[in-house]
Amino acid sequence: MPKIIRWGILGTGYIAGEFAQGLKRVPNIQLLAVGSRQFSRAQEFANRHQIPQAFGSYEDLANSDLDVVYVATPAARHRDDCLLCLHANKAVLCEKPFTINAAQAKEVIELAHSKQLFCMEAMWMRFIPLIQQVKRMIDGGEIGDICLLSADFSVPTEFRPESRYYDPSLGGGVLLDRGIYALSLAFYLLGAPESMVSQAAIGKTQVDEQIGMVLKYTQGQLAILSASFRTYSPNEAIIMGTKGRICLHEPFYRPHKISTVTKFPLVRGSAAPTSVGLKQKLTAAMKQNAWVRSLYYQFEPFLKPAKTTLQPPDGNGYSYEAAEVVRCLQMGELESKIMPLDETLKIMAAIDQMRQV
Ligand SMILES: NC(=O)c1ccc[n+]([C@@H]2O[C@H](COP(=O)([O-])OP(=O)(O)OC[C@H]3O[C@@H](n4cnc5c(N)ncnc54)[C@H](OP(=O)(O)O)[C@@H]3O)[C@@H](O)[C@H]2O)c1
Known part of the structure; x- marks a missing residue:
């Protein structure tokens, strides 16, 4: 029997609700608790998503009996909220951006490493x-x-x-x-x-x-x-x-x-054709005749047929990242290969450079 992974959600805003919906589609999980800065909001969220426990503080949530906490607060809080959960020995899935700068990201990653706890940026796009x-x-x-x-x-x-x-x-x-x-x-x-x-x-x-x-x-x-x-x-x-x-x-x-x-379509600027294929003949004719060029340009859009693949994501699309967390926790993996922590750190450093912080 695969291990059941016990989840908690920290924060009760827009994305917390979407994630709770997405989580329902993931096998072998229990969504056991939600934490808010205000008990009434946690209670309301818990009722809305059929979650058994509601906590009126993030500390109480982090210290409850869970395997992993999904951090869904505004970016400026991510560092503190992740550190809180990791100090309480909980694995963490933290919303994007992981933190607001690379120094904060490094702090969180170092604590996750030192405590041997799973941690991942919730860059859900990668898992679609x-x-x-x-x-x-x-x-x-x-x-x-x-x-x-x-x-x-x-x-x-x-x-x-x-x-x-x-x-x-x-x-x-x-x-x-x-x-x-x-x-x-x-x-x-x-x-x-x-x-x-x-x-x-x-x-x-x-x-x-x-x-x-x-x-x-x-x-x-x-x-x-x-x-x-x-x-x-x-x-x-x-x-x-x-x-x-x-x-x-x-x-x-x-x-x-x-x-x-x-x-x-035809390659622009190609040298004189060295073979006699249709493409080469057309290239030569285009070079020599304005009317061939004009005709070609009329039809050029139709010469690039695209192969279309349709595959709508399941539900709202948030189940895939959650499924990866579940898989990693069941396998005892501390990071996801799809969204590794060193890449999160490099992305935060790139963001620092562009924001000049
Ligand atoms: N993956 C995605 O598709 C996606 C989409 C939207 C947002 N996000 C990310 O998710 C995070 C949250 O975004 P959101 O749209 O869910 O935000 P939101 O609707 O404003 O919710 C944020 C929640 O964080 C808690 N919070 C703690 N301190 C807060 C403060 N000072 N001000 C406001 N709220 C505070 C609140 O919960 P309590 O009051 O219950 O404590 C609030 O409900 C952001 O990092 C954002 O970038 C991701």
């Missing part, structure tokens, strides 16, 4: 089946060597200075909230960059409301990433290689559809 499929396709060379990656996460977000999006004391800013998905995707698919540059638009509350980032890798690959609280973008990610490209359709961080192009 289509993201896993794209990772396998890229690692398997299906689109050749990667040249470019673009990703953007932009959704208009009401300006309320006191909200966790805009309040710097809660860890506000679009990079920590949204840009981190694009950044985490680039790290997952391409690894850590050699260098990076960024530009941000800072709003009235002194947090970044829009950001653009360019990451450069050792072989010249570039990741071009952006995020905004001000506009609504296609919210897609496209990975472009020497032999093809893959589009993670909106929303790329919770994809239900990918399309893959592995037949490129």
